[in-house]
Amino acid sequence: MSTQLLRSLSALHRDGTSIGITSVCSAHPEVIRAALSLARDMGQPVLIEATCNQVNQDGGYTGMTPAGFRAFVEGIADETGFNRSGLILGGDHLGPNPWKNLPAEQALDKARKMVAAYAQAGFEKIHLDCSMGCQGEPLALDDEATAARAADLCSIAETHSPTEPVYIIGTEVPVPGGALEEVEHLQVTSSEAALTTVEIHRQAFAARNLQAAFDRVVGLVVQPGVEFGNQNVVGYVPDAAQALSASLARMSNLVFEAHSTDYQTLGALSALVRDGFSILKVGPGLTFALREALYGLDLIAAELDNTPPRLKPAMEALMQAEPGYWANYYPGTPDEQRLQRHFSYSDRIRYYWTHPIAQKAVGELLARLGDRTLPETLISQHLATAWPEVMAGRTRPTATALAQAAVTRVLRTYALACGHDAAG
Template identity: 45%
Template sequence: MKAIVERHVSNGDVGICSVCSAHPWVIEATLRFESSSNNKVLIESTSNQVNQFGGYTGMIPTEFRDFVYDIAKRVGFPIENIILGGDHLGPNCWQSEPAESAMLKSEQLIKAYITAGYSKIHLDTSMSCADDPVPLDPMVVARRAARLAKVSETVASAELKEILTYVIGTEVPTPGGEKEAIQAVHVTEVDAAKLTIETHKQAFEEAGVYSALDRVVGIVVQPAVEFDHSNVIHYKPEKAQQLSDFIESTPFVYEAHSTDYQTKENLRHLVNDHFAILKVGPWLTFAMREAVYALAEIEKELVDASKQSHAKEVINQILMDDKRYWEQYYSHTFSDARVQLSFSLSDRIRYYWTDERIVRSLDVMIDNLNSVDIPLGLLSQYLPVQYSKVLSGELNAKPMDVIFSKVQEVLEQYAYACEPRKAS
């Protein structure tokens, strides 16, 4: 990360895509996408996905690390080119508890991530806990971040410290996505960005973690990009011009969250404006879901009904049986909720892919489609981009290749934005 940030500070046109997904197909698609390059791949897990208690994936940090490395070994991707990051590391998962209780758990969270060898750490202590005022005083946020940095510096090995970096910042979009429709998002004020740097510098010095200050490479701010269930707030470079100018006077870059569904030109503008770390998550699993649903329709045309996976029906039934990950986000009108469950840009289906019944149904679907030849006409009907790639010899008409290709359509947008050679 240090080298990438230094390149950006020197040239202003280099960035990196942060893949924020725990799905094995997304991770494999990402590693395959970069298999012929020598690029570093940044894969991040969030505190609600992966923590010391398992998170919603059921994995602790060492298990997620091994999970990613096992995929890399299987596809022949060099492990030394993988950067593991931890996102929203702080009290996010324990906001309902008193602050001290939440911070003690946050310290254990940091220890677990550092012990697992994660080298990019987003210190996010911006959220109020049960006995906190709303919003938190910026100095309180900074001191809590410094407290976690001190734990990290104590636990990290000498080898890890060679590559360990931190991202700070309080202008963070809601972890997990927006609950309401949004019409506009305000750009972070320059004074707020300055305050983030100043308070964290003071807090780190008070805590005696001077070395951690040297490892800070990025600041999370809001460039006014966001999405909800069906709407995307597009990046407007002119609105972030002052913010872009300010960061040039510092050794840092910006990290932009919720860049999903931006156009490739907007993503490129973000990198040019020093938002050098572009985080993407739901867009990747949304694309994967599109491929799965398309293949399920193809399966219905090619496979006897008694042998079909009925994958879409299985997914829908599980979503209706277990509403915990979507009920507070989607409409209370049943017809609207059914559409949002499948097609919302927030893609809350991503919380359910590990369900054993869904896994089994997808395995059946993949096996069924591997046992038949998918006609070009059917592929054109449901997956026209993949049809064109099969026609030109770039892609095999096999289900997993099609799924990877669909995810890689998104990654291509980020490659265009982050790599000047591809952008030109």
């Protein structure tokens, strides 16, 4: 059973074993390819998640249904030689969020259809999140309403799933995807709030005769005090989360799921796993690393051909022509917005990589460089973090290898923090 590791995390933590799992939250094919390739080499399962806005029965912003996303990921698994039996697919923040501008019952009906589609497609990890209000409701609902709606969606998943999925409950503050502007201080979830969330969900599930499903709740989303804004990262402070971590002793079979862990150091990620935040979600940090590599390769190509860089100007023109994914998220002067479009930790440029214009620009860059061996000196100049790997023979000095290595480097940090051998 591919979810065996998820089911065992609580017992491992109670035994004092620091083992976790990385949740890869991205639909970028190169990110998924890097995740599957690393997991293949390590002999470990891999958890890949799609969010409610990204993938749903209407296609989401990727244009993929849950069944389509599964086929997409499995196709890459087959290309990389990763055994499908080690693939865990998860659905993140499944609830009414994509349709919260509608009246509650309409939004919830859409959410039910979405959960049914995820379940039918064999997604084995389901995060039930009904914390947001719909049209005419408060921005955030109380625990009782949130739990009742989550139990409603759980009953749908139980009816439509061909397996016995595991569940995640709860939500984090601030909202998913990273905060706006600069983040200074975060309120760590109190142990009382965490315990209350679990108990109220337990009661709501019992009211629908879903006790067996509740026994498969493996994680609770909380705020351990980590976040990133457009220009800064709030690192994990173990002392601030001590009481929250200790509360796990009173939660049977549960660990914590930490969102927005992107850009945390290896030490911080390791401390999170040690303290029971055993499921580490990462997304923008992976595409941020890929963008760094692509821009570095573009500068290398410019040096080799003695021409101006081409990729960044093409992406700038695209984002200026279609500002929908960044305009409401990047405040400041025009110059500040220009920098954020390309270099923000929130990495909203990631929404553009599948655009035909972006795909053409990246394709042309990779075609220009081809499979030729790139000079070590230019790799040192423009892709400095890759230089030691190239010199040690771990990464080939070619464009495609260097691009994938940038993502793998981040994933390897997570693997090490989760207690897995990620040498290489």
